[in-house]
């Protein structure tokens with residue numbers, strides 16, 4: 001399961017070094033045009049890089065202290081979907097600005113009554129000549145206020161079954177009828193929003209893929225994870241890691257027996273997560289499809305993030321009850337990649353933010369359902385035909 005990266009004189013490594021010598025301070029656009037932002041994408045946007053090639057590029061960029069543009073939803077979700085199902089015009093128009101970080105994207109999926117059960121979405125899009133007219137409400141839309149475009153799913157056939165009749169659109173966030181209202185988190189920061197869509201007119205060219213096939217597309221991007229050896233920070237890759245906290249704890253020399261136990265537990269969790277990551281990377285290198293470890297890893301990593309932040313708070317003692325000095329501007333800058341983690345108040349902010357880890361991107365319960373069904377082969381939690389949860393179906397069966 002363990003492996004070494006190719007040696008210093010590997011030609012793929014030398015190619016990146018030559019490029020960095022010629023472009024010592026590359027802009028986002030230069031990185032995108034060199035194919036280094038998403039190397040696994042096909043040309044001209046990527047290099048068709050296999051997993052080892054991706055790891056080499058990561059390694060070289062890290063050594064040169066070059067950060068890729070930060071456009072989490074654009075690069076992670078919108079781009080792969082447009083690559084998969086977009087028209088040539090959509091690829092030409094959107095992909096390079098998105099990779100370069102010149103146009104930020106957001107994700108207009110969740111609704112007040114459609115989160116874990118996303119297929120319950122009620123936002124409608126109706127065809128009117130060469131346009132679609134969209135009406136509905138989205139919620140928890142991260143970064144909407146900074147975004148140029150949103151990926152939007154909306155119901156285009158109200159009579160079809162829940163998972164059918166959904167289409168996938170590109171929505172300009174400055175289109176008339178798009179209203180963005182801030183939601184202030186308990187951290188005090190404003191990162192996500194409610195988005196109201198009232199008679200928003202989208203050109204027919206903004207439909208991605210086929211009409212009523214959006215549900216399949218919404219799932220496509222989830223499987224498009226880039227191979228990475230680095231676990232990053234505890235807050236979905238941002239913020240400090242267990243190692244950062246344990247360095248501080250070592251320097252402070254914790255004597256309290258309960259806190260020492262928790263510090264040891266953090267180390268154990270971090271080690272398990274490192275091994276899971278190695279296993280995932282090894283599978284990718286050998287060309288095996290990703291297994292259920294993605295859900296296992298998410299459950300463990302999200303709870304690990306909460307454990308790190310809770311221990312940090314407790315290590316601070318009475319001072320941990322104080323808010324620390326963390327401004328909304330700091331949070332926004334951290335999320336848009338300006339990288340201010342490490343400033344004062346970081347552990348306080350991390351503690352409050354870490355509560356979101358087990359909710360966003362599929363809750364811990366939903367991930368456990370996936371593990372129960374796909375790994376343990378237990379019955380589905382929802383009786384899809386009847387639209388009931390498994391416990392409801394079982395109760396009804398018992399009553400009958």
Ligand SMILES: Cc1cc2nc3c(=O)[nH]c(=O)nc-3n(C[C@H](O)[C@H](O)[C@H](O)COP(=O)(O)OP(=O)(O)OC[C@H]3O[C@@H](n4cnc5c(N)ncnc54)[C@H](O)[C@@H]3O)c2cc1C
Pocket residue numbers: 106107108109110111112114115116117139140141142143192356357359360361362363364365366369381389
């Ligand atoms: C920080 C953050 C950023 C986000 N950013 C975005 C974004 O940019 N765009 C976007 O569209 N959405 C975004 N979301 C929303 C996120 O996808 C939803 O919060 C998530 O899918 C859960 O949906 P919900 O909040 O409606 O909770 P619900 O689905 O209503 O869940 C409520 C509770 O019921 C449990 N539950 C639900 N179904 C089941 C089940 N079948 N079995 C067992 N338990 C169940 C859940 O685990 C949870 O505890 C973000 C969320 C967070 C926290």
